[in-house]
Amino acid sequence: MTHTSLAYLSNNFIYSAMAVYTLAFFAHAYETAFAVRAPQSDVVDPAHGNLLVKTFDFKRTERAARIATAFMILGFLLLFAGAVARGLSAGRVPWGNMYEFSITGALAFSGAYLFALRKYDLRWLGLLVSISVLLTLGTAVAVLYRPSAPLVPALKSTWLVIHVSAAIISGGVFLLSNVIAAAYLYLDSMEQKGARNRWAQRLPSLEVLDQLSYRLVAFVFPLWTFSVIAGAIWAEHAWGKYWGWDPKETWAFITWVAYAAYLHARVTVGWRGRKAAWLCLLAGSTFLFNYVYINIWGTGKHTYSGL
Amino acid sequence: MSEVTNVPEVGLKGLLRFVWRQLTSMRTALILLLLLGVASIPGSLIPQRAQNPMKVREYFASDPTIASWMDRLSLFDVYGSSWFSAIYILLFISLIGCVLPRSLEHLRAARALPPLTPRNLHRMDFHQMWIGSGEELSVAKSWFGKKRFRIRDFEGAMSAEKGYLRESGNLLFHLALILILIGVSLGALFSMNGEAIVNVGERFINTPTTYDDLSYGRLFRDSSLPPFSLTVDDFKATYNPATSAPEDYTLKVSVIEKPGAKPVSRIIKVNSPLGFGSTNVYLQANGYSPVVTVKNKEGEIVLQGPIPFLPQDSNMTSIGAIKVPDTSPQLGFVASFLPTAARDKVRGGISSYPAALDPRLLLSVWKGDLGLDRGIPQSVYRIDTSKMQKIGLKALKVGDTFTYADGSIRFDGVEQWVNLQVVKDPGKGYALFGGILAILGLLASLFTRRRRIWVRVNSEGTVEVAGLAKSGAPGLAEEIDQLITDLRRANP
Ligand code: HEM
Numbered sequence: 153m154t155h156t157s158l159a160y161l162s163n164n165f166i167y168s169a170m171a172v173y174t175l176a177f178f179a180h181a182y183e184t185a186f187a188v189r190a191p192q193s194d195v196v197d198p199a200h201g202n203l204l205v206k207t208f209d210f211k212r213t214e215r216a217a218r219i220a221t222a223f224m225i226l227g228f229l230l231l232f233a234g235a236v237a238r239g240l241s242a243g244r245v246p247w248g249n250m251y252e253f254s255i256t257g258a259l260a261f262s263g264a265y266l267f268a269l270r271k272y273d274l275r276w277l278g279l280l281v282s283i284s285v286l287l288t289l290g291t292a293v294a295v296l297y298r299p300s301a302p303l304v305p306a307l308k309s310t311w312l313v314i315h316v317s318a319a320i321i322s323g324g325v326f327l328l329s330n331v332i333a334a335a336y337l338y339l340d341s342m343e344q345k346g347a348r349n350r351w352a353q354r355l356p357s358l359e360v361l362d363q364l365s366y367r368l369v370a371f372v373f374p375l376w377t378f379s380v381i382a383g384a385i386w387a388e389h390a391w392g393k394y395w396g397w398d399p400k401e402t403w404a405f406i407t408w409v410a411y412a413a414y415l416h417a418r419v420t421v422g423w424r425g426r427k428a429a430w431l432c433l434l435a436g437s438t439f440l441f442n443y444v445y446i447n448i449w450g451t452g453k454h455t456y457s458g459l
Numbered sequence: 460m461s462e463v464t465n466v467p468e469v470g471l472k473g474l475l476r477f478v479w480r481q482l483t484s485m486r487t488a489l490i491l492l493l494l495l496g497v498a499s500i501p502g503s504l505i506p507q508r509a510q511n512p513m514k515v516r517e518y519f520a521s522d523p524t525i526a527s528w529m530d531r532l533s534l535f536d537v538y539g540s541s542w543f544s545a546i547y548i549l550l551f552i553s554l555i556g557c558v559l560p561r562s563l564e565h566l567r568a569a570r571a572l573p574p575l576t577p578r579n580l581h582r583m584d585f586h587q588m589w590i591g592s593g594e595e596l597s598v599a600k601s602w603f604g605k606k607r608f609r610i611r612d613f614e615g616a617m618s619a620e621k622g623y624l625r626e627s628g629n630l631l632f633h634l635a636l637i638l639i640l641i642g643v644s645l646g647a648l649f650s651m652n653g654e655a656i657v658n659v660g661e662r663f664i665n666t667p668t669t670y671d672d673l674s675y676g677r678l679f680r681d682s683s684l685p686p687f688s689l690t691v692d693d694f695k696a697t698y699n700p701a702t703s704a705p706e707d708y709t710l711k712v713s714v715i716e717k718p719g720a721k722p723v724s725r726i727i728k729v730n731s732p733l734g735f736g737s738t739n740v741y742l743q744a745n746g747y748s749p750v751v752t753v754k755n756k757e758g759e760i761v762l763q764g765p766i767p768f769l770p771q772d773s774n775m776t777s778i779g780a781i782k783v784p785d786t787s788p789q790l791g792f793v794a795s796f797l798p799t800a801a802r803d804k805v806r807g808g809i810s811s812y813p814a815a816l817d818p819r820l821l822l823s824v825w826k827g828d829l830g831l832d833r834g835i836p837q838s839v840y841r842i843d844t845s846k847m848q849k850i851g852l853k854a855l856k857v858g859d860t861f862t863y864a865d866g867s868i869r870f871d872g873v874e875q876w877v878n879l880q881v882v883k884d885p886g887k888g889y890a891l892f893g894g895i896l897a898i899l900g901l902l903a904s905l906f907t908r909r910r911r912i913w914v915r916v917n918s919e920g921t922v923e924v925a926g927l928a929k930s931g932a933p934g935l936a937e938e939i940d941q942l943i944t945d946l947r948r949a950n951p
Contacts, residue, residue: 373905374898377894386730389730389731391743393884399503409493409495412492416492421486
């Protein structure tokens with residue numbers, strides 16, 4: 153197959169993935185919206201007799217939920233095929249510019265979700281995951297798209313492959329843990345006001361969310377550390393200096409420090425709940441900032457966005 | 460953490476002890492850690508002298524007052540500033556002060572046995588009781604042994620503990636951070652970094668004067684420069700014909716590592732430097748050097764040879780300056796070089812492809828005072844024409860000669876230059892080793908679960924099992940369930 157036809161194939165895979173993620177989104181939305189009211193298990197304030205928690209029975213929409221998960225898996229596979237075809241068409245790994253970073257980033261994010269889904273009851277997150285993947289892919293296709301092209305010599309390095317794949321996987325998991333921390337904060341304020349709404353009833357308890365977002369961070373922090381070190385090794389090969397305080401490096405360091413502080417706060421100082429969730433969000437936003445701001449507007453040696 | 464009494468001991472010693480205790484407390488470490496992150500931010504948003512000196516100069520040009528204030532706060536040199544150093548030095552003192560004592564304590568604890576079985580097991584997170592057969596303790600012992608718990612036997616009871624690796628890994632991680640810092644500091648003190656432009660065919664000798672740009676770490680001396688020399692034999696750049704994007708750069712050199720040694724042929728590429736010891740030679744940039752011969756009115760050669768030009772765009776449209784200071788009046792050629800000549804309606808002569816397919820040298824000839832003796836450093840690629848007068852304008856192909864009132868210039872051909880970067884950093888090995896240890900330590904620490912399990916059989920045959928997971932490690936409930944199942948199965 154020629155390079156051009158592979159590039160077209162990649163685009164078609166990406167479009168199909170977007171269609172499938174849209175279906176997944178609607179299936180998840182259906183699951184939530186058409187759950188049956190279950191008044192017999194409502195919670196009523198014993199003092200005042202007013203309704204505290206309106207409960208829903210999600211059994212009837214269980215099938216929609218399963219279909220949604222199937223769509224999520226299919227979308228992931230299509231996206232994976234799209235990324236592979238893109239890489240083959242350019243004769244390199246598919247992370248040479250911002251379009252490709254977004255594709256592989258979305259792939260890592262939905263992969264992290266599916267991976268975590270095997271161990272935890274996370275299906276409630278599907279609604280958020282599918283819509284975020286859709287938005288990312290939409291932006292990538294509409295704004296960031298660049299024709300497939302080989303890498304400039306500075307990017308031809310095994311360390312680049314290692315460094316960027318580790319960074320993208322870490323990013324996917326960091327974002328997932330951020331989504332969970334955000335869900336924690338949202339649910340917490342909902343519970344403080346009274347009761348969870350219908351969507352939120354599918355969600356686990358606050359403690360589970362709190363633990364889960366911590367687990368995810370603890371799980372990828374070594375990988376992120378590795379990614380930063382692999383980046384330094386690559387920089388040493390390419391630029392003669394393993395650390396040059398380039399803006400991108402600096403923000404990778406800031407993210408590392410922020411997550412180290414988060415782990416410390418949890419493990420040694422014992423932060424839990426809202427405080428920990430906010431710190432987790434803060435650390436995650438340094439990662440996003442690095443990705444969006446430094447790639448697009450930053451100066452420095454890392455401006456490979458192709459924009 | 461134990462209560463710190465607020466009545467400090469009198470005297471300097473007491474004060475010092477108080478400061479030390481504060482500095483090495485966990486909360487201070489956490490604050491310093493966050494502070495380090497925050498302190499790194501300005502340097503990523505404000506241009507830094509080390510990375511982007513041009514942008515810094517623009518700041519000074521557009522608003523000198525604010526720029527000089529920013530400079531006073533070291534905002535253009537954040538990562539070398541005293542306040543930035545203060546934060547990380549404090550952080551690492553705090554780290555050393557806390558981690559070293561803990562390491563010693565951990566070494567001592569490594570040989571110790573698990574603690575006594577507590578009296579009130581039912582207060583633990585996981586607790587179960589049943590009437591057993593009396594065999595439980597020996598079954599438990601082999602069960603723990605198989606799972607490599609540390610065991611401590613008592614009369615009628617047993618403590619088992621697993622997961623010391625967590626603390627070991629944690630200490631290894633923090634010690635590795637100290638090692639990284641040592642590596643970074645060695646680099647700051649004993650490194651060198653220099654750049655030199657070398658034309659293909661020329662020889663580079665590693666002495667301070669051959670560099671265009673050279674900087675040393677605080678304690679680096681000229682005599683520490685490794686005594687190598689190299690000759691640039693060949694340089695080849697290949698480009699994508701459709702997009703003009705560079706595809707590969709290959710540089711061939713012959714290296715003489717020490718005076719008297721035999722030259723060895725080596726290849727340098729963008730991501731694969733030439734290395735000896737802690738010194739590396741990198742291929743950092745490349746460009747064209749038009750070769751010219753300038754003659755005076757009498758026909759004598761006043762300048763001859765390749766002149767490096769500076770590339771301006773991805774098609775290697777280059778600018779340069781040919782300065783002839785030894786004639787009077789002095790001569791200057793403000794020049795552009797186009798490897799593949801083309802015309803653009805707006806920009807005029809430009810290059811349409813980075814390889815030298817149809818080279819052209821565009822010149823404007825000036826005579827007067829080059830201003831080289833005024834003591835202000837000048838760019839080698841530009842000429843200050845404020846005290847000069849234009850006497851001619853010409854586009855030359857290879858082999859063409861342009862004759863003007865004061866002489867002539869001939870465009871003999873074109874060579875390529877490469878920018879070699881020579882770096883010596885004796886600290887990088889330590890930093891890398893530290894990085895590897897840090898990751899191993901993290902993995903050991905974050906993926907080891909530390910827990911204790913107790914089994915007690917009292918005189919009436921009641922079996923009690925309880926467990927405690929340190930820092931909420933998951934999975935203990937399942938483990939205890941399994942133990943209990945095995946203990947009960949052992950019942951005859
Ligand atoms: C300055 C003094 C420091 C002290 C006293 C200290 C102490 C500790 C302690 C006691 C733990 C908990 C270990 C456990 O029981 O699991 C820990 C964890 C951790 N520390 Fe530090 N630390 C310091 C500095 C740092 C620095 C500078 C970093 C990195 C920027 C860092 C990164 C971490 C990380 C990532 C963890 C969690 C992972 C693990 O448990 O190993 N620490 N630290």
